Amino acid sequence: MEHVLIEPNPPRPERADAARNRMRILEAAARLFAERDPNQVTMDEIARAAGVGRGTLYRRYPDRAAIAAALLDEHERAIQEELLRGAPPLGPGAPPADRLAAFYGAMVKLLEQHAHLVLGTEVGRSRFVTGAYGFWRIHVRTLLVAAQVPDPDRLLDILLAPISPDVYLQQRVNLNYSPERITGALSYLARQITAAPTVEPEP
Amino acid sequence: MEHVLIEPNPPRPERADAARNRMRILEAAARLFAERDPNQVTMDEIARAAGVGRGTLYRRYPDRAAIAAALLDEHERAIQEELLRGAPPLGPGAPPADRLAAFYGAMVKLLEQHAHLVLGTEVGRSRFVTGAYGFWRIHVRTLLVAAQVPDPDRLLDILLAPISPDVYLQQRVNLNYSPERITGALSYLARQITAAPTVEPEP
DNA sequence: AGCTTAAGCGGACACGAAGTCCACTTAAAA
DNA sequence: TTTTAAGTGGACTTCGTGTCCGCTTAAGCT
Known part of the structure; x- marks a missing residue:
């Protein structure tokens, strides 16, 4: 018996559009955080500034803290x-x-x-x-x-x-x-x- | 010329019902804060626990911080x-x-x-x-x-x-x-x- | 005691943000 | 080209905040 698979969940590579959006989100958030108190920046704002829907944003980052941490x-x-x-x-x-x-x-x-x-x-x-x-x-x-x-x-x-x-x-x-x-x-x-x-x- | 009034705004004594409600609010808030994370306690909850309307609560305390401070x-x-x-x-x-x-x-x-x-x-x-x-x-x-x-x-x-x-x-x-x-x-x-x-x- | 007045009251309301849901789109493997 | 599931986006629900305003009532005055 041979173990071909060691990782429990083989992580699929990130899709191209997903990667693009992730970058957009990070850039937009960085800009917004820099110019204003991060705790006043809403998730909706970040989504709009990144040109991305709310759902897309929440898919990767559950809250502001996660974005800032990234x-x-x-x-x-x-x-x-x-x-x-x-x-x-x-x-x-x-x-x-x-x-x-x-x-x-x-x-x-x-x-x-x-x-x-x-x-x-x-x-x-x-x-x-x-x-x-x-x-x-x-x-x-x-x-x-x-x-x-x-x-x-x-x-x-x-x-x-x-x-x-x-x-x-x-x-x-x-x-x-x-x-x-x-x-x-x-x-x-x-x-x-x-x-x-x-x-x-x-x- | 005699200065009879030194205080710019002679503070009227607190009305009886106001005092009663202030105590109720403080007691209710103390109880709620003790049993749960204070930042999760809503102003509405405090008002209801104190048997007092929202407006009454906000009249004296603009936010949770003010109550906790008191x-x-x-x-x-x-x-x-x-x-x-x-x-x-x-x-x-x-x-x-x-x-x-x-x-x-x-x-x-x-x-x-x-x-x-x-x-x-x-x-x-x-x-x-x-x-x-x-x-x-x-x-x-x-x-x-x-x-x-x-x-x-x-x-x-x-x-x-x-x-x-x-x-x-x-x-x-x-x-x-x-x-x-x-x-x-x-x-x-x-x-x-x-x-x-x-x-x-x-x- | 009755009257007057303004402090006090409380609930309805408008607003804004969070987070979820789901039908549609599209990248990428077969 | 077909298939498939990851990815997308916006509508929707829920919840808390803070304000507004007509009603109530304590307390001073006569």
């Missing part, structure tokens, strides 16, 4: 690649404190360009279930372990909280802080958190 | 009072590191009881424009100044980010961390951030 995907992948195999201090080789600071720097750069999009991906509590969030989490964990921070797990979500899109926009837009200033603050946080503990942990 | 108000006031005039380490008198840790502890306690409500107050980016947020901000600033942290302002929103309701619920519900563990992590953060800087600031 648009964000490549940028996030690029950073993930650099974290794993790029040059220090972002990639391996530098001390944990420097790498953590560099990670924050990369996230600020990402947010500076695409904060709208990241905000657009947030539907309810969705941020934490994204694949990307899990990746950042693991990365930070590795760095904290390397820095010998006690009980690193409890700190992960706390350290990722400041790079949520709304906190970033609060600092950037409402308070008019420069990206450099925010990066500086996060570097400070990175160094202080990876420094030797000031008090002994409970016995 | 419900939260007293609790937040209580904490603010303690921060200003309570016993150390929450109130004045203790070292800044301890006070910051105590502040985090108080916020965890608040979130533990009313995370739903705090979540309910969030409509769009509203969190940062609340009066309470401004208060926490000033308080933390005072502590950082006392601890001689360099350029404290840049750190304020970063240090408040971990006590946003969604980050708290992510740790508490999704990850099943105990409140004590979260408090512990935040205490660690408080101590490390107020400790002497590990590297010199830029010249």
Whole structure:
């Protein structure tokens, strides 16, 4: 007996018109998201801007968040690649404190360009279930372990909280802080958190 | 010439039926918010649960956020009072590191009881424009100044980010961390951030 | 007590967005 | 060319929001 088929559902290649429409949708959505608060952009608008029917849009993307996630995907992948195999201090080789600071720097750069999009991906509590969030989490964990921070797990979500899109926009837009200033603050946080503990942990 | 009237609009006392309905609304909303995700509770539901018409509800509260804010108000006031005039380490008198840790502890306690409500107050980016947020901000600033942290302002929103309701619920519900563990992590953060800087600031 | 007035009330209504459904079209394999 | 099913698009249903306006009633005045 021979297993010719291993994949449970052999994925048919995408049809030509489907691919064309997918591109149209992504382009139209990118444009709309850029010029306005993504959460105010309606699915209908995106469909019309893409020259596509509602049904077509919903076929692939169940909501705005899915579209924003698709648009964000490549940028996030690029950073993930650099974290794993790029040059220090972002990639391996530098001390944990420097790498953590560099990670924050990369996230600020990402947010500076695409904060709208990241905000657009947030539907309810969705941020934490994204694949990307899990990746950042693991990365930070590795760095904290390397820095010998006690009980690193409890700190992960706390350290990722400041790079949520709304906190970033609060600092950037409402308070008019420069990206450099925010990066500086996060570097400070990175160094202080990876420094030797000031008090002994409970016995 | 004598100023008899200083207040520009002498506020008439609330009418009896109005007061009664306000209480009904608050009670009904508290119940609904407690048993379900506040953002899924509709204004119409609240009105019906309170035995009140839609118009009556909208007269006082323009949206869910306003109701949640009203419900939260007293609790937040209580904490603010303690921060200003309570016993150390929450109130004045203790070292800044301890006070910051105590502040985090108080916020965890608040979130533990009313995370739903705090979540309910969030409509769009509203969190940062609340009066309470401004208060926490000033308080933390005072502590950082006392601890001689360099350029404290840049750190304020970063240090408040971990006590946003969604980050708290992510740790508490999704990850099943105990409140004590979260408090512990935040205490660690408080101590490390107020400790002497590990590297010199830029010249 | 009766009268007056405006705050308060509540339900009907208009509007807009979400999401579904299904008959038609068309790419691509046979 | 025929076949087939993926793909399309727009009409339709459902649901929540917020407003509007005629009626009710608390409370001040005489």
